[in-house]
Amino acid sequence: MSGGTTTRVDARGGSLFAGSASVRALVYVALAALLFGFGAIAPTHLASEFVLRIGAGGLLLGMLALSVAFLMSQAGLVVLGAASVYGGVGYLFAIAMSKWDLSPTAALLFAFCTVIAYAAVLGALIVRTNPLAFMMLTLAAGEMISHSVMLEGLRDYTSGADGLVVTFKGAVFGMTAADFANATQFWPIAWSAAWILGFAAFAVRRSRFGAILRAIQENEERMRFSGFGTYLPRLAAFVFVNAIADVCGLLHVLNSGFVSPESLGLSVSTNALVAALVGGVANSTGPIAGGVLFAFAQDQFGAHGFTQLLTGLAVVVFIVLLPRGVIGGLIEGARRRSVLSSKRRRTA
C-alpha cells in the first residue's frame, strides 16, 4: 500500500537519511557557542555597570519567565505564584545561614532542595485540577507564602516588612558575596545560567517527555486510552519549572544580597508572565529575551515617570501586534519567508 514510505520508518519513527541534518546541527552548535562566548564577555567590556545591572536583572526575570512559559506551552497551565519560589528560596537561604549557622553552600543546597520538596507537594495537590483552578491555586499558595513572612510570630526569622540582608562569609562556587554583587562579575554568571536553563528547557521540550506533555495537553483522554498515566508527567513538569525558578531566585538573592516581601509579591509573578508573553512562550529564547526587553523598557518608562501606564500600553501593543511574542514572531516570519521562497523555486 505504501511500502515506499513505510520502509523509511523505524520503530522510533525517525528518518534513516539524516546526513545533511547533522551538518546543519553542527553549524547551529558552532554559532551558538560563538554567541554564548560573545554575550558572556563583550558586554562586560562595552556596557556600563548600570546597563549590566539592568541586563542581569532582565536575565533573571527572563529565567523566571522561562519557567512560566514552559508550563504554559507544554502543559497548558499558567502559574501565578512563581514569585513564591523566587523569593521563598532567598528567605530560606538567608535563614539557614543566619539562624542555623549553615555554611553558604549548605544553605544554598538546603534552600534549593526545600523548594523542590515544596513544589512536589504543592504540585501533587494541584496538577489534577483544571487550568483555571490550577492558576488560582498557584496564586493562592503564592499569596499565602507572601503573607506568612509578615507574620509577627515569624518576625525573628523573616524581619517582617524590613526584609533580610543576606551576607555570607567565604565563597559559594568560588565567588564571595562582593563578587556576586559586582555587576561586571555577575553578568557572565547570569548569562551562563540563562543559557543553561534555556538549553535544559529546550532539551526537555524536544525530548520524549516534552512530546508526552504536549500530547496530554492536546488530548488527555486519548493519552489515557493509549496507556499513559497523565498525572505524573504533569507533576514532573511542575517540579521542573519550579527548579528553574528556584535557581533563578538563588541567583537573585546572591546578586542583590537582600530579600524582602516584595520579592514574593504578585507583581514579580505577573512581570514574569508578561515577559513570557512579550518574548513568546513557544520556545526557550522568547521568555529570556522578553525578560531583558521588559527590564530595559521598565527603566526607560521609569525615567519618564509613567512606569505602569507605559508598561500597560506596551504590553497591549505587543500582545495585539505580536501574539506569538517577539521571538515567536521572528521565527514565524522566517518560516513564512522560507516557505514562500521554496514555492517560488518550485514554480520557477
Add this chain to the structure above:
Amino acid sequence: MLEIANLSVSYGRVRALDGVEIAIKGAGALHGIIGPNGAGKSTLLDVVTGRRSPSGGAVRYRGKDVTRKSVAWRRRHGMARSFQRTSIFQDLTVREQLTLIARHLGDDRLGDVIEVMNLGDCLDEKAGRIAYGVQRRVDVALALIGRPELLLMDEPGAGLSAEETLNLFLHLRDLVRDRGMAAVVVEHDVDAVFACCDVVTVLDLGRHLATGAPAEIRADARVIAAYLGSAA
C-alpha cells in the same frame, strides 16, 4: 475474553444500562453491538474501557475483574478503543503520534500498523490537516498499536458513506482474523454489522435484548419489533 456481568449505569433516575450481561468470545471474532439511540451502546463501551464507572455489576477481562482498573491499565493490558468522534492529536504529525504511543507500548512493528491502515503517504502531515476519512484511519491505527487483544470501536463508520463503512468493516474483519484479536464494534449501520460481524448483540433502553449470529438476530421477533422494523 470479556465478560460483562449484570452491568448497570444510572444517570440520576435514568438507567442507561440495566443489568446487561454479555460474553465476548476470544481470538478472531468481530462482535457487533446495535440498538436504537439511547440504547446504552456507547455507555457500555465507556464502562468496559474504564471511562465511566458502573453503578453495579462487573467487567471481567481475561478472567480478571477489571471494573476498578484505570483506563491506562486496561490499555497496557491489551484493551484498546477508538472513538465515535475522532480522537487524535491534531497538532502532532501522524508519525509523531504513532511513534510516541508505539514506544510507550513497546511495539516495534509500527510499520505493520502504518501499512494496514494505509497511512504511509501522510506520515509527516499534521493530523489536523488531513482528510476526515484518513483521520478516522489514524484513530484506528492509534488503537491498533501494541497489538491489543481486544479492540472496542464506537461507531467507526461515523461520518463515512455506507460504502466506506462497509469497506471499513470488511477491512476490520480481515484485520481481526489476521491478528487473532477480538473486536467489539458499536455501529448504527446494521447492514455493515450483519454483513461482517460474527456475533451481534442488540441493546434496547439499556437492556440486553438478544445476542446471536446475524441471521438469528435478523429473524428475532423482539429485535424486529424494537429496532429493525422493516429493515429486517
